[in-house]
Amino acid sequence: MDRTDGTGSGAGPARGREATRERILASARELFTDEGYGAVSSRKIAAHAGVNVALINRYFGAKRGLLTEILREDGVFPGLIEGDRGSLTRRLAEHAVSRLHGEGTALQRALDHSAGDPDLQAVYQGRITSALIDPLEAYLGGGSDARAHASLIAVVMLGLTRVRLVEGATALRAQEREDLTRRVEAILDLCLTDFHEE
């Protein structure tokens, strides 16, 4: 009936559904990392994987399916929205500032640049919601305003990415790093305080 992905017989690249899928995915990841989503065409990915173009759509539905698959594998803010509640904003601030300085994996940096692509709007929409806002809401305890607080956090986190993308954020990166981190932390704390107290 089916080889269930036996590793070929030695000659030529591995065949079989799973092996091919994986080869396409690996090529996409590598090329997206180096050149960004928009700059890499389906044909280029296929050529790099030594595979026909049509297979991309066969296995992943469409080009954006490749990115969806890649993104599924790693979270947006791994390890940040868990653990001690008191230092949540500190962790988020440190992460945001490090991203501002171009740290993080090459893939993360590349995908920041692709975040605005109209073709990817639905992909990023799902990602921001499911990997940032939803977990934050749950982490914050689910009070009536928890989701609004989570959204405000997202405003700052996404805003920082966008300003870096669109303007370079030179002035921010020129600040003493600890000063900037503390400032972002304070802003994030303000995002989390009760809307009605004063």
Add this chain to the structure above:
Amino acid sequence: MDRTDGTGSGAGPARGREATRERILASARELFTDEGYGAVSSRKIAAHAGVNVALINRYFGAKRGLLTEILREDGVFPGLIEGDRGSLTRRLAEHAVSRLHGEGTALQRALDHSAGDPDLQAVYQGRITSALIDPLEAYLGGGSDARAHASLIAVVMLGLTRVRLVEGATALRAQEREDLTRRVEAILDLCLTDFHEE
């Protein structure tokens, strides 16, 4: 030598360089407003203007030139970065919250959705810098950290747009409007305080 844009002789649409340019621009503005930048093709704009496609590139260099021209005509935050300094953040907060609620001109709303288009990155980069960060820096008096403060303001303003775009910001729009405005105002104030005081 040249008619210098006389208004034709009556029959058919107006001819002449300036009239044609204006007709293309008007069509682009209308279509961008209704459908967004990415969804409108050069050929569609040309057809709507009753003009050959090639003229778009002749007069505006490329499709993005149309948007550049349109954006040149109205500022990003008209009237906000001037006047009383004490209420700057209040004005900005009110503006941001109104945008969150889908207010503002139809063109502004449409262009928010196009802000991430890779083809427009340079256009928006110039716009954010020259119409938001630069004026803010000047308005703030040009102290050594003025540009960093302006950048932080931009973080919040752009972040709000992005969260609305990508997530809908339902939870934020569900907040009592005055509460949310005051919160954003407080956050913006925090963006403007000295980095080194504590």
Add this chain to the structure above:
DNA sequence: TGGTATAGGTAAACGCTGTTGACCTTGTCA
């Protein structure tokens, strides 16, 4: 052992995009 169904892969086309270069037409001036 032979026949067949099927999974996996390929080639070629479709319709679309933004853009460009060669051509033509029209009006003006010498």
Add this chain to the structure above:
DNA sequence: TGACAAGGTCAACAGCGTTTACCTATACCA
């Protein structure tokens, strides 16, 4: 009348994401 130039058109180019029809080689079953 002839030359010139501005304004406009047509047709093509190269590329994109995607789809359809076809081929091939394997695995199973009679």
